[in-house]
Amino acid sequence: MTATLLSDANQRLEKALQYVTIHEDAIERLKFPKASLTVSIPVRMDDGSLRVFQGYRVRYDDSRGPTKGGVRFHPSVTLDEVQSLAFWMTFKCAALSIPFGGAKGGITLNPKELSKFELERLSRGYIDLIADFIGPDIDIPAPDVYTNPMIMGWMMDQYSTIRRQITPAVVTGKPLTMGGSLGRETATAMGAFFTIQTLMPKYDRRPEETTVAVQGFGNAGSVIAELLFRAGYKVVAVSDSQGGVYAPEGLDIPSIRQFKESTRGIKAVYCKGTVCNSIDHEVLTNAELLELDVDILVPAALENQITGENAARIRAPFIFEVANGPITSAADQILEEKGIQVFPDILVNAGGVTVSYFEWVQNRCGYYWSLEEVNQRLKEKMTRETELIWVISHELSCSMRTAAYVHALKRLAEAIEAKGTRDDYTS
Known part of the structure; x- marks a missing residue:
């Protein structure tokens, strides 16, 4: 990997590999994103002019389930940054034992310079171009830097329009009235x-x-x-x-x-x-x-x-x-x-994707939980995984970061190896 941010992120993986033995096939698979998409989004501005914005969506690994990750609107967004964030999301979901892989998306812009009408056109245009790349069983976007429930609502609505069916589970972090979960914003x-x-x-x-x-x-x-x-x-x-x-x-x-x-x-x-x-x-x-x-x-x-x-x-x-x-x-x-x-x-910071998972589950079953239930489920999951990573850190005499990657890596390796490794195909 030559990209600066992704190479830096990958060093955490290399350090964790010193403490755990997994098959070389799993290591090779986790070094690269599964799929990356770059799109150019034309937007008609309020003054009648046309601007084209660069957008990205990366699915890093889906060994443990459909990929999950936010969409950020920020001037610094690049493909390298989005790939790195998708890498981190892969390990985050595994560390919290959430049945998702990691993904991320973004659009390069300063959202403070756009009107609300322009932001809506941009958000819907982004979904128009990535609709075949996402879906409730493929890849589920969510809010990130400078995106919010309203923007997620526009994205879900646009996807539903394209598919000709209401599809709340395609996006999390939506307004409550569109299938969002209590407790997601916090x-x-x-x-x-x-x-x-x-x-x-x-x-x-x-x-x-x-x-x-x-x-x-x-x-x-x-x-x-x-x-x-x-x-x-x-x-x-x-x-x-x-x-x-x-x-x-x-x-x-x-x-x-x-x-x-x-x-x-x-x-x-x-x-x-x-x-x-x-x-x-x-x-x-x-x-x-x-x-x-x-x-x-x-x-x-x-x-x-x-x-x-x-x-x-x-x-x-x-x-x-x-x-x-x-x-x-x-x-x-x-x-x-x-x-x-x-x-x-x-x-x-895994609380966001954890409650996004809760929202996805609620959308799929059509049954919604109280705020108290959401927060209690979140507390139980965060506390349990924190304690497990704390124990690993002390057993291996390593940092909490390395322990978290070891914890996640074991779960990812199990999923990748379950599909077969070189040992299964050679005598």
């Missing part, structure tokens, strides 16, 4: 919260004595920040793409979320009703937030935020990856040498 953060709550007691860390910094105050980051705040953790810093705020005595996260929803900006505020007043705080960049002296660092933005260049300056003893791939393999080695515990994305 699932990534909720799953991360359950993981943190499972692991921190093992280090004798109590919430009220634990400081937290969250990079990325979007769909996942803002929710995990509030969940931790309400559980008693001291959230001292948060940031979005424009920068962040830091207050050593702690931030009022519900107020900051309220302020951002009304202004689209981040400011250290305390709100009472609709009135928000500024509190003392420091303004800092995303890069500065990563290097704060806090107990828990939560990268919840984009990939490659902690690299070989800045890893030595990271001071938080615990890092929970809510974003996909926020730490490079070069940084991993530095952080490990510093004694920093990294809890990997394929475990920590």
Whole structure:
């Protein structure tokens, strides 16, 4: 593999292979995506002009079931990035024992520059071009960076129009009225919260004595920040793409979320009703937030935020990856040498795909669960797999990331080897 991101992602696989014995056929199969699709999407803009956007969809591996993965709208989207994300999704689904393979999709654009009408035309045009590549038993898209339930609803509706039948199970993360699941919008953060709550007691860390910094105050980051705040953790810093705020005595996260929803900006505020007043705080960049002296660092933005260049300056003893791939393999080695515990994305942020699986199941059977039932099922699955990976880490004396890949790799190998290996065809 020559692609930079995918090559970097593959190094995690190579490290896990040092701790587990699987057939060479399975190793070879997992080195490459099964299928990649690149499309050009023409969109008639509101001013009458025509723009063409590049879109991608990658199905990495379907040994354990139909592939599953989000669709992101972002200027940095490339085929390399989408392939890497599909790779991570493959291992994430296996690590959580979800009967899906890994996939991912994306369109290269800045969605903030498009009107809602233009976004709808773009979303429907994307589905027009990939309709034969996806399906409830083939590949199921979901929300990701800068996509939301409304966009998923447009995609499901367009697919249903093409197939001439209502097909809610083709997409997850939809509006509730179109077959979405309760708890899906907060699932990534909720799953991360359950993981943190499972692991921190093992280090004798109590919430009220634990400081937290969250990079990325979007769909996942803002929710995990509030969940931790309400559980008693001291959230001292948060940031979005424009920068962040830091207050050593702690931030009022519900107020900051309220302020951002009304202004689209981040400011250290305390709100009472609709009135928000500024509190003392420091303004800092995303890069500065990563290097704060806090107990828990939560990268919840984009990939490659902690690299070989800045890893030595990271001071938080615990890092929970809510974003996909926020730490490079070069940084991993530095952080490990510093004694920093990294809890990997394929475990920590797996709540999203887990509840997407729940939504798919509900769509297929036509029976819908309560929020309490969804969250309880999510808690049970996240807690169980976190404990299993924790045990593997200690039995093999390896990092939690490597343990998670070992855990996933065993399940993937079993599925691939069940279809036959060289040993079955040679005497």
